[in-house]
Every structure is written in structure tokens, then in C-alpha cells.
Amino acid sequence: xxxxxxxxxxxxxxxxxxxxxxxxxxxxxxxxxxxxxxxxxxxxxxxxxxxxxxxxxxxxxxxxxxxxxxxxxxxxxxxxxxxxxxxxxxxxxxxxxxxxxxxxxxxxxxxxxxxxxxxxxxxxxxxxxxxxxxxxxxxxxxxxxxxxxxxxxxxxxxxxxxxxxxxxxxxxxxxxxxxxxxxxxxxxxxxxxxxxxxxxxxxxxxxxxxxxxxxxxxxxxxxxxxxxxxxxxxxxxxxxxxxxxxxxxxxxxxxxxxxxxxxxxxxxxxxxxxxxxxx
Numbered sequence: 001x002x003x004x005x006x007x008x009x010x011x012x013x014x015x016x017x018x019x020x021x022x023x024x025x026x027x028x029x030x031x032x033x034x035x036x037x038x039x040x041x042x043x044x045x046x047x048x049x050x051x052x053x054x055x056x057x058x059x060x061x062x063x064x065x066x067x068x069x070x071x072x073x074x075x076x077x078x079x080x081x082x083x084x085x086x087x088x089x090x091x092x093x094x095x096x097x098x099x100x101x102x103x104x105x106x107x108x109x110x111x112x113x114x115x116x117x118x119x120x121x122x123x124x125x126x127x128x129x130x131x132x133x134x135x136x137x138x139x140x141x142x143x144x145x146x147x148x149x150x151x152x153x154x155x156x157x158x159x160x161x162x163x164x165x166x167x168x169x170x171x172x173x174x175x176x177x178x179x180x181x182x183x184x185x186x187x188x189x190x191x192x193x194x195x196x197x198x199x200x201x202x203x204x205x206x207x208x209x210x211x212x213x214x215x216x217x218x219x220x221x222x223x224x225x226x227x228x229x230x231x232x233x234x235x236x237x238x239x240x241x242x243x244x245x246x247x248x249x250x251x252x253x254x255x256x257x258x259x260x261x262x263x264x265x266x267x268x269x270x271x272x273x274x275x276x277x278x279x
Contacts, residue, residue: 001082001083001136001139001141001142002080002081002082002083003081003082003083003084003085003132003136003140003141003142003145004022004024004076004079004081004083004084004085004136005021005022005023005024005084005085005086005087005129005132005133005136006023006024006025006026006069006072006073006076006084006085006086006087006100006129007023007024007025007026007086007087007088007125007126007128007129008025008026008027008028008064008088008089008096008100008125008260009025009026009027009028009039009040009258009259009260010028010088010089010094010096010121010122010125010258010260010261011025011087011089011122011123011125011126011129012121012122012123012125012126012229012255012256012257012258012261013025013123013126013129013130013253013255014253014254014255014256017126017130017253021129021130021133021134021137022133023129023130023133024072024075024076025040026064026068026069026072026096026100027039027040027041027064027068028061028062028063028064028094028096028259028260029061029062029064030043030048030059030060030061030259030260030263031059031060031061031062032051032055032057032059033055033057037259039061039258039259039260040258043259044258045256045257045258045259045262046256048258048259048262049231049232049262049267052262052267053267058263059259059263060263061094061259061260061263063094063095063096063098063099064096064099065099066099066100066102066103066106067103068099068103069086069099069100069102069103069104070103070106070107073086073103073104073107073110073113074107074110077107077110077111081111082111082112083111083112083113083114083142084104084111084112084113084114085113085114085116085132085136085142085145085146085149086100086104086113086114086115086116087116087118087125087128087129087132087149088100088115088116088117088118088125089118089120089121089125089260090117090118090119090120090121090193091117093121097115097117100115101115112142114142114146116128116146116149116150116153118153118156119153119156120153120156120158120193121158121193121260121261122158122227122229122255122257122261122271122273123158123227123228123229123253123255123271123273124153124156124157124158124193124227124273126227126253126255127152127156127225127227127253127273127275128149128152128153128156130253131148131149131152131225132145132148132149135148135149152225152275155275155276155277155278156273156274156275157192157221157273157274157275157276158192158193158271158272158273159190159191159192159201159214159217159271159272159273160190160191160192160214160265160269160270160271160272161188161189161190161191161204161207161210161211161213161214161269161270161271162188162189162191162265162266162268162269163188163207163266163267163268163269187203187204187205188203188204188205188206188207188209188210189202189203189204189210190202190203190204190210190213190214198264207235211235211238211239211242211270212242214239214243214270214272215239215242215243215246215272217272218243218246218247218272218274219246221274221276221277222276222277223247223250223274223275223276223277224250224274224275224277225253225273225274225275226243226247226250226251226252226253226272226273226274227252227253227254227255227272227273227274228240228243228252228253228254228255228270228271228272228273229254229255229256229257229261229270229271229273230256230257230269230270230271231256231257231262231265231266231267231268231269231270232256232267232268233268233269233270235270236254236270239270240252240254243272257269257271
């Protein structure tokens with residue numbers, strides 16, 4: 001069975017994995033004032049962070065249209081796909097999944113399209129797409145692929161240290177982290193992602209200690225599908241050097257926080273994502 005995988009550009013997957021697994025990415029749109037860019041196609045992560053540094057305007061994001069998903073689904077069916085699995089960023093954060101669901105219904109006469117809510121963003125979402133592609137490549141049927149993706153999703157974790165909360169505040173995603181705003185000058189906050197909202201976990205005094213906190217969190221669990229994403233962070237290599245001894249033998253996916261997530265995280269953020277493994 002030829003199952004193809006689709007996701008959106010909030011996945012933060014590096015290009016080599018996208019190409020290896022023939023994952024199709026439907027892009028969101030990024031706006032700086034009156035200027036509009038198609039994520040990953042007209043504005044890559046490096047160009048985004050350069051523009052952020054030079055701009056006084058907080059960028060905004062908008063979901064792809066149902067037509068954009070329909071065009072992608074139709075192309076894949078034309079190429080011989082028997083079924084499609086589409087993994088999208090959390091539905092509570094964006095209308096992206098709604099667009100995908102509308103598109104899936106519009107091509108129902110062509111084949112089965114299953115749309116899965118990642119309930120998260122970035123490499124949690126990206127790793128789900130990779131897992132779906134790997135299971136499809138191994139010969140699993142669509143139901144089995146969806147079951148594994150949902151199992152992994154429900155065990156997914158994302159923890160991040162931020163250099164600023166200003167983007168979250170301006171973008172309306174501050175959630176329970178609102179209480180941290182007054183002390184940002186003296187702390188490096190640790191946050192997680194819960195039910196489509198940023199939730200504070202810890203207040204750490206230095207950047208080095210915040211990175212160690214993330215490493216210790218990974219060490220507490222038996223994990224797989226480890227990923228690291230960063231928002232133009234100069235200390236990425238230091239963090240990876242700290243993390244690799246904690247997950248020996250695990251292939252760590254390293255990506256750049258792109259415009260969709262970076263609009264809210266702000267520059268300097270580092271996040272670690274992983275799936276917990278039941279004993």
C-alpha cells in the first residue's frame with residue numbers, strides 16, 4: 001500500500017529528512033507588516049531570523065487554505081498514492097488542521113485521507129510525520145500507521161528555555177507564563193506546551209543552568225525520537241554536547257525553529273522534544 005505523508009511547515013523538520021521520506025509540507029504564511037512570505041519556500045529559517053533582528057514589527061502567521069491542502073492531496077493521488085496521512089500542528093493553535101480536514105473531504109472520491117492532530121508543534125509534530133513515513137515504508141496499513149502515530153503523540157514531550165517572553169505576550173500565547181514577565185531580567189524560564197498553551201515549569205538564574213535543567217529532564221525518562229530545535233541560539237553545540245551522553249545511541253534530530261514557531265518563541269530559544277517509552 002502506497003501511503004504518503006503530509007504535514008505543515010510548523011513541523012521544523014530539516015530538509016534532509018523531508019526529502020528522505022518524501023514528506024510533503026504545506027506551508028503557512030508569514031507576515032511582517034505589509035510583507036507576506038510563504039514559509040520554507042519564500043522565507044527559510046535563516047532569512048527569517050535575520051529579518052526578525054532587523055524588524056520592529058512582530059511577525060504574524062496565517063494558516064494554509066483548504067485549497068492548498070487539496071492541491072497537495074490531489075498531486076499525491078495523481079502520483080499513485082493509495083492513501084494519505086496528514087499530521088498537523090495543534091488545532092487549538094491554528095486553523096491549519098481545519099483546512100486539512102475540509103480538503104480531505106473534498107478529495108474523498110480519490111482516496112482515503114486521514115488527518116491527525118499532533119496536539120503540539122515543532123519536532124513533536126515533525127517526528128510524528130517521520131514515524132508515519134517510516135511505518136508506511138515498512139509496509140504497515142493506514143490504520144496501523146495512524147495507531148502508532150497517535151500512541152507516539154500521546155507520549156510526546158517538549159521542554160524549552162526562552163530568552164524572551166515578549167513574542168509570546170504580543171502573540172497572545174503567553175498562557176500561564178504571564179506570571180514570569182515581571183522577573184524576566186533575572187531569570188531564564190523553562191516552559192512546556194500543554195493543551196495548546198505555554199505553561200511555565202521553572203525559573204532558572206542562568207542560561208547554563210537552564211540548559212542543564214533540560215538535559216536532566218530527558219535523563220529522568222526512558223526516551224526515543226529525541227529532537228532539538230533552536231531559534232538562532234549561539235550555544236546550540238554546547239547543549240548538544242551536554243545532551244548526547246544522556247541518550248547514547250539515539251539519533252538526535254537537530255532542526256531550526258522556523259517562522260511559525262519562532263514568531264512566538266522569540267530568538268535564542270532552545271527546545272528538546274522526545275517520546276517517553278513505557279517500561
